[in-house]
Amino acid sequence: MHTRTGTRAAAGTGTGARTTGAGAAAGAGAGAPGNGARTGRREQILREAARLFADRGFHGVGVDEIGAAVGISGPGLYRHFAGKDAMLAELLVGISERLLAGGRMRIEEADGPEQALDALVRGHIDFALDDRPLITLHDRELDRLREDDRKQVRRLQRAYVELWVQVVRELRPGLGETEARVAVHAVFGLLNSTPHLGTRGGLPGRDATADLLHRLALGALAAADGDAGDGDDGDGSGDGGGGGGGAAPAPPPG
Numbered sequence: 001m002h003t004r005t006g007t008r009a010a011a012g013t014g015t016g017a018r019t020t021g022a023g024a025a026a027g028a029g030a031g032a033p034g035n036g037a038r039t040g041r042r043e044q045i046l047r048e049a050a051r052l053f054a055d056r057g058f059h060g061v062g063v064d065e066i067g068a069a070v071g072i073s074g075p076g077l078y079r080h081f082a083g084k085d086a087m088l089a090e091l092l093v094g095i096s097e098r099l100l101a102g103g104r105m106r107i108e109e110a111d112g113p114e115q116a117l118d119a120l121v122r123g124h125i126d127f128a129l130d131d132r133p134l135i136t137l138h139d140r141e142l143d144r145l146r147e148d149d150r151k152q153v154r155r156l157q158r159a160y161v162e163l164w165v166q167v168v169r170e171l172r173p174g175l176g177e178t179e180a181r182v183a184v185h186a187v188f189g190l191l192n193s194t195p196h197l198g199t200r201g202g203l204p205g206r207d208a209t210a211d212l213l214h215r216l217a218l219g220a221l222a223a224a225d226g227d228a229g230d231g232d233d234g235d236g237s238g239d240g241g242g243g244g245g246g247a248a249p250a251p252p253p254g
Contacts, residue, residue, distance in 0.1 A: 138153075
């Protein structure tokens with residue numbers, strides 16, 4: 001299939017990424033006695049930490065408060081994480097890894113570029129609706145990561161962007177590389193706007209919101225091809241950052 005072949009080079013980028021994050025923790029040490037309970041508790045801690053950090057800011061939340069949210073003492077958290085910095089790194093690196101891995105999987109399973117793009121959009125919408133705190137964290141707290149963790153997030157985000165760019169250009173060959181990359185970042189900005197849509201009660205419902213975002217994203221990418229020139233006057237690569245485009249990857253967490 002053309003999509004599987006055409007995107008294989010981009011999909012192979014960054015395959016040595018470390019395994020971190022709430023989703024990665026779920027697969028750690030599978031089958032070992034007691035690992036299921038430890039993994040479940042780590043996921044619970046990460047979920048509550050993300051919520052609290054997004055609501056009140058990284059420095060506005062103490063270890064004791066995260067512990068209280070999951071029903072254990074603050075010092076008990078140190079059996080799972082070295083501290084808040086480690087939680088933040090696992091959240092932001094982890095979601096960037098999961099977005100990239102999920103994107104590769106969707107491309108491999110797709111029957112052609114149109115189906116691949118549809119799957120990428122739907123997968124990112126799931127992230128944008130279900131992991132809204134991580135988008136907020138990426139936008140606000142990325143610079144608090146250690147330099148090596150921050151660089152890892154950026155590398156993962158760039159690889160994720162390139163998956164989209166290659167699929168978009170296979171589907172719309174008249175669209176230049178620079179234009180395709182700008183369009184992809186714009187769509188990430190649109191989809192990653194979900195933290196600003198108000199409370200869940202203020203939305204039309206998850207399915208209706210997902211359908212609306214799906215139509216808007218595909219419409220924006222189709223509109224980009226309306227006047228496409230060759231657009232290849234530079235690599236236009238960017239860092240996947242602005243507007244939460246990679247994550248968040250942006251994913252929080254461009």
